[in-house]
Amino acid sequence: MSTETRGLFDILFASEAMRKLFSDRARVQGMLDFEAALARAGADTGMIPEQAGIAIASHCRAELFDLELLANGAALAGNLAIPVIDALRNLVAQEDPPAARFVHWGATSQDAIDTGLVLQVRGALDLFDLDLARLAGALAELARTHKHVLLLGRTWLQPAPPVTFGLKAAGWLSAVQRERHRLRELRARVLVIQFGGAVGTLASLGRQGLVVATRLAEELKLAVPDLPWHTQRDRVAETAATLGLLAGSLGKIARDLSLMMQAEVAEVFEPRAPGRGASSTMPHKHNPVGAAAMLAVATRVPSLVATVLAAMPQEHERGLGGWQAEWDSLPEICLLTSGALTRAVQVIQGLEVDGARMRANVDATLGVALAEPVALALARHMDRTAAHQLLGRACERAVKERKSLRETLLREPEVTTHLSAAEIDRLCDPAAYLGLADVWIERVLESLEREQRETEG
Amino acid sequence: MSTETRGLFDILFASEAMRKLFSDRARVQGMLDFEAALARAGADTGMIPEQAGIAIASHCRAELFDLELLANGAALAGNLAIPVIDALRNLVAQEDPPAARFVHWGATSQDAIDTGLVLQVRGALDLFDLDLARLAGALAELARTHKHVLLLGRTWLQPAPPVTFGLKAAGWLSAVQRERHRLRELRARVLVIQFGGAVGTLASLGRQGLVVATRLAEELKLAVPDLPWHTQRDRVAETAATLGLLAGSLGKIARDLSLMMQAEVAEVFEPRAPGRGASSTMPHKHNPVGAAAMLAVATRVPSLVATVLAAMPQEHERGLGGWQAEWDSLPEICLLTSGALTRAVQVIQGLEVDGARMRANVDATLGVALAEPVALALARHMDRTAAHQLLGRACERAVKERKSLRETLLREPEVTTHLSAAEIDRLCDPAAYLGLADVWIERVLESLEREQRETEG
């Protein structure tokens, strides 16, 4: 296996912690954690000898296993649990032969594989929660600091009335908070054991299955589901889909940043570091590599979510194709989304913000983006459509003559008949046309703070 | 437009109620409901004259609008709100000219479009909840009635130890319940107004924006979000993704049914009706058209979810491409999923179940699916791997000689040394190897009943 590894881009697209969590070794460890807990639960409930439980649990350490052998075994058997359990049995047998036959007692391959996955997912959810807290903190800081920093609003990539950079950051923050809530809400549904034996009945444990299951779940600090879910994959798919939402919300941040970083706009920059975003040929380059990674993730994750959703209609008591399609897809989703999230933290925490340029970009529109308030003011004195069209013409003239809308309007009798110069001045002041920008920011920040207090409290 | 309609398959793939909810006319009505509520809210809060509010609201009825003109207008303007608002203004102007200028006061196109969509989504969530209740009821009935009906377990499409048909139904039911919970949980996040004006600041309403927003939300029985979400599309995407989960869980039911309906299996049948599932050439045909529609939906919806997720990174204060990609995608998801759901209700409510054939199919496996308990019993007396292999050979022999596993084992000294004939009989009785099947069924039914009590109480 060593000469054929693939993973050069894992560092680029996934966080280090998540790579550890979804490494081959960690996957095997997840399954071994299940086997160890099962052995302890079996011993505690008298299903298997006390000593066997100890012997088995003591060998459930992934570093004792040869990953290459396991990979070859999985290719033959069709799933990874079979070679893992075989190897575990052999290990146990070397030390305590009678204990070996109690390895995996009562369980089926999928029990180990799925519960192992749930354990990995729990680790992933913990990591996401931490990183989302850091991102929320950084975004809140941005929103607070730039609460009154004027920024051109842009709709359809065209100039619109002004906003503030704080409002933009508050919009990002609001979505990030919802993503965090979603990931917290799914824990109750998703963090359950898989334990049903061959077909979900736990038949090999007779009537003791539920007792063992309960003990097993306690060992692993997971819940016992209503019933085993070998081919009811909504929990897996829900995890995938919720991370898909997060990837999308991070992609939105990256989309905005990448557009604001264009040289012609130049309102923000990713933090600079030697070699970061360099070019092999262009010395002046400082590429937005964080935004690029985030956008790449937002391009890839939706399709992976579709794979997991498409894999849901699995056959009878164990799927043929659909289950297997999940094995790399959910980890991939966790990895990619973690990469986007840690990139987001890094970029937002170190973001260079050029407030002066933001203001300059507003002014460079000559004020035409403020046609709306003038038209609304005129509409009190004349037909609304006529006012709308009058402003439309004034904007065209302003652009053509490279004069500001304010100057243009001051020379327009149809306007000055109804509006005084002072009124026109006020209507054409972008800072006077921010509506609830500060209110919205406050609402988002307050909701974050309320939550932080509740979490601490 | 009349000669170019498309929609022949809508009846096949979508419920009638959902088609009404997402018809062109209903979409326009959703936007008009926004405009009417906005007019009333504007009047109530003194932003526009009382009389204007009445005049505007009274014209917000979709049947007054020419859909073909609106479609052409949308193609020119790039969104549907512009021609709708223009037409509304003209209608109002005919009756009450001064009122016309207060149409759409303070709002932007996307406010009307998104809030209209949220209203449609609320209707869809209501419909889904009702149909899910009906499906849950029918599945509960199935699980209860067939609690002890033996059914061959099947893993990787190969025979496995027995389950009961009640357990299979309980598995479907459990997933359906979770889908219902998910759809209920998202209401709090999703059922909010969109109201931000051109760039989200509600600047044209000065400092009164929040008052109007609050009143508007009351009118529509929606909540006011933290801040406008023109380009934060996680609510839309969450709705799409959650319906994607439902489509998948319904696809799972259809997958199982379609396999059980195979002539070689013949355990269940879709309800029969004259002409249903007929063939243009084969007189004997009775095609599973319900399952086919459900599987088609489960094939199509994941990709539509991916579209909505991929569309999330929208630009600045109004998207260019991504938002527009949602317009037909979310309705499509609602329609398709509704079709699968109503098909599921119909199929499950009328399902023909052949318990005798289920039992016969278990017996036809010659008992090899019960190799597991025998192997486990033997493993108490010999090495587990040896026992596993011994049973593997016995199964091969049984199949080759067309004898039951029981008979084969009774003639096998390696087995009879350890197990008595009575033990072998018991181990080979499928009905004695059902483990917790009934317990799981009870758990699922109890959780449904608890919930029904809570909903009623």
Add this chain to the structure above:
Amino acid sequence: MSTETRGLFDILFASEAMRKLFSDRARVQGMLDFEAALARAGADTGMIPEQAGIAIASHCRAELFDLELLANGAALAGNLAIPVIDALRNLVAQEDPPAARFVHWGATSQDAIDTGLVLQVRGALDLFDLDLARLAGALAELARTHKHVLLLGRTWLQPAPPVTFGLKAAGWLSAVQRERHRLRELRARVLVIQFGGAVGTLASLGRQGLVVATRLAEELKLAVPDLPWHTQRDRVAETAATLGLLAGSLGKIARDLSLMMQAEVAEVFEPRAPGRGASSTMPHKHNPVGAAAMLAVATRVPSLVATVLAAMPQEHERGLGGWQAEWDSLPEICLLTSGALTRAVQVIQGLEVDGARMRANVDATLGVALAEPVALALARHMDRTAAHQLLGRACERAVKERKSLRETLLREPEVTTHLSAAEIDRLCDPAAYLGLADVWIERVLESLEREQRETEG
């Protein structure tokens, strides 16, 4: 059906000709064209009476059929062919009762449905070819006219050395040409009849099946495939995928245009027309609605392609779910892609190009985008890495001091030691650093012209 139509956005997202081609009525007509040709082929080959052939063919006109009845029939039977054939048989029976029984002789539902689809696809391919020719012509014109118009190169959305606007157009054109070739190449594989009867053997025609098939194919000007392809869906999927490529290449054009149309860039504009891209509230607005539609299509089509690919593994001799998933998906792909294509033609033909602004944007970078040639020139005199770094520092200084790179370099002894002022001038002239831009343009144009000659010749 009339109160529940959906299609408001069809005008926005699909061309008029394609909407006609994929209307409900046209779909029925496609199937009737198959039935008429089958009747004629049956009569010609003596399989059915001459008179029956005439009677059947004469009723194969979609306007004689009630679409609403057909839709209801399809919902019951599970496919559209059954009610169409029933209705056709009834029509024929009213006029010529003995002929009625020869309707659909030898065929199965899927034969009519698939061949009808192939006929629609042929129409679509013809339309695409025409529109691609128009688009190629418009792009060639753009490339030719702006062959020497300097444009800032942009990589990672950051300034890079200059290109020409002609080169950008040539890049678009080159892709458009390849898309056209692909769509032409698939005709030979895709434009074949579907004719196999119930299971593909044409058994009801005895040994005459191939004779009838050949005659049928001649009638329809389609080829006879190796064998029927009821569940080998690669032809359908290839059509979908190839249109997916086209949608992507058009999306690339729209992406570039949308970025160049930003007010801060302002290098091109979509053609203006009254009301086009208006805003409901902002009088100055002129939204890029063409680019938005093209990008929306490029967001939606990839997922639809995935649906068709995912639907390929269809069961045995007729699919259960997969086939049904195609029914609306391929038409949807054709419609959306046609919308993007006709929008592209319209936008490119009327594109407003501001060459002066393009040049100004190059100059506004202060020449830092030309750091590359200076570094390369210096690298002849010093270590390459040192030269690269020296230029990196010079660029930073230029930006900081708002001086051009040229001025900055002229004052930099490390540079002037090696390069004369004249050399620096030349190296800093963007027009002197265009490499093969004109050569590439010529290559693309020549290849287009060669092809046009061949097509005409």
Add this chain to the structure above:
Amino acid sequence: MSTETRGLFDILFASEAMRKLFSDRARVQGMLDFEAALARAGADTGMIPEQAGIAIASHCRAELFDLELLANGAALAGNLAIPVIDALRNLVAQEDPPAARFVHWGATSQDAIDTGLVLQVRGALDLFDLDLARLAGALAELARTHKHVLLLGRTWLQPAPPVTFGLKAAGWLSAVQRERHRLRELRARVLVIQFGGAVGTLASLGRQGLVVATRLAEELKLAVPDLPWHTQRDRVAETAATLGLLAGSLGKIARDLSLMMQAEVAEVFEPRAPGRGASSTMPHKHNPVGAAAMLAVATRVPSLVATVLAAMPQEHERGLGGWQAEWDSLPEICLLTSGALTRAVQVIQGLEVDGARMRANVDATLGVALAEPVALALARHMDRTAAHQLLGRACERAVKERKSLRETLLREPEVTTHLSAAEIDRLCDPAAYLGLADVWIERVLESLEREQRETEG
């Protein structure tokens, strides 16, 4: 990197040869092959010193590079070429300092990355072609051997008139052949160099760019494209989509096999081998692991194709997010599809076919699947609909009374009035109702043989 590898399932889901081709090391080697060829081309055309060309080319061996360092460098710089080129330059500098500055002369990072990818794709296409030839050979053998082996036709997973197993294999073969043709046809479009320098103009090479490009292409045995295609990604997407078609056609084979392997059907089996498809708990198990892998691939690849299509609209002269989304996606598609293909070869070559069971399954339908020919025969004597309904009733009776359709019809006066016993016997003989099954098989085999002759000739 070593403790965090992921790839346990690569052996399960990808062929060994393809894993070598897309290993990290091979990816680096692809880029180094570009750099070596560029150095030689530069030297040959006098752009760089002869000696520099030799020195550079001699260090372009991936085993000299530290993959972990490169991975870290890529994460910082944002692409893999930058650390590779830096490392190459350092290596060269150690031996021949003056040569170092000519490393990567004239090229940009993407030139190396994309050309390296094209080289990998060429290797992949070669492998696919070989394996497709093997698969076609095995399928042809299957079709030939089982040309007359009766098999139940199945539509909508319900019994239909008979086919032969040879016909089913011929259908698979026909699709496989088309996939092979598609993959051959795209070579001309896809196997081209990427060489454009920073923005595609090759400006740093002055007017010599085309000469160097031509020489470079000769070195690599690739073609020179019309113009560089840094952000025109249709070639990459076409490769992805065409492999998506192949994955789908292989999925179709696996779908059929998995259904025929069900114990209740038992018509074919995957080749058996010790441990293959074993269960961790069920001794009798022999899971269809080949079909499962093929179906998993057919579930995963469509979404990956969607990713590559969705990534097409890349910005200006170098993409921000879209290009990066391709980096792992196309290799993933190659790997997964190779896994499905080699699994298919293995399964088809060793497929166990039970012709007796196929016949028995036909007989077990009691002949109702032959209702069609009887109805058609009766339709010569009575109204077609009446005949269709008469047969419908006869089928129901046959099934109810567990009598064959033949016996049922012989006792039905409405039938015997029109058809003699001998006629009924013949009509009810499945072997007499195979139509063109053998003809279709011949057509497919002949087309394969013709092609093989042409390839050899």
